[in-house]
Amino acid sequence: MDNGVVLPRTNPALAALLGVAVLCLTWAEPARSQDPVPSRDPAIYKSQLREAAALGRKTLKAIEALPMDGAIPIDPKVLNDARSTYVLIRAARHGMELQREHTTYQDPILDLAFKRVDQAWDLARVPVDYRDLPRHQYIPRATGDLSRALRLIDQALVILP
Numbered sequence: 001m002d003n004g005v006v007l008p009r010t011n012p013a014l015a016a017l018l019g020v021a022v023l024c025l026t027w028a029e030p031a032r033s034q035d036p037v038p039s040r041d042p043a044i045y046k047s048q049l050r051e052a053a054a055l056g057r058k059t060l061k062a063i064e065a066l067p068m069d070g071a072i073p074i075d076p077k078v079l080n081d082a083r084s085t086y087v088l089i090r091a092a093r094h095g096m097e098l099q100r101e102h103t104t105y106q107d108p109i110l111d112l113a114f115k116r117v118d119q120a121w122d123l124a125r126v127p128v129d130y131r132d133l134p135r136h137q138y139i140p141r142a143t144g145d146l147s148r149a150l151r152l153i154d155q156a157l158v159i160l161p
Contacts, residue, residue, distance in 0.1 A: 035087050038094035040102055045095035046160055049117065052088035053153045055081055056124065060146050063127060063139060070135040082127035082146075089124050089153065093117045109159060116156040123149035 036048055059081040066074065096114045100107070126145040130138055 036091040038091045038098060040095055040098035042099065042160065045092040045099075046157065048088045048092035048095070049153050049157055052085050052092065052124075053150055053157070055088065056085040056146060056150045056153070059085055059127065060143060060150065063142050063146070066135065066139055068136050068139065074131060079128060079131060082124075082142075085146075086121070086124040086128060089117065089121045089149070093121050109161065113156040113159040116152040116159070120149040120152035120156070123152070 039045060059078060062075070062078040062081070066078075093114070096110065096117060100110060100114065103110075123145040127142040130141055133141065
């Protein structure tokens, strides 16, 4: 007499479907990866600029630490941080643009800060767009342009009330 527990046979198709479902659920992107929403509220776009500056400095250090030979690919985290820096600057720029359109009078201080953010927006794209350059050309170009973008953001944050 066998008193052992009898395990039911599992259907391989059911097991595969369950495995795919688990993969799909774990593959979903976290909420943090969503692009920031532009806002004409100065507190929000200044916060976006501060976050972009902090993330940009981290990205700058990572790019400066890259080896000159292209044998090792650039870490996707570095490229993602570079893209996130650009996206934050873009959102802040758009928010400033919305505020400029909404005001009935022209604010020269906002215009001055906007010009700096607009220039930083162009420069912050370089580490992402030029990643396919040879490494000995990429590192100086990306670090130079990102450094200039960070200086411009710092200036804009000082200018903004």
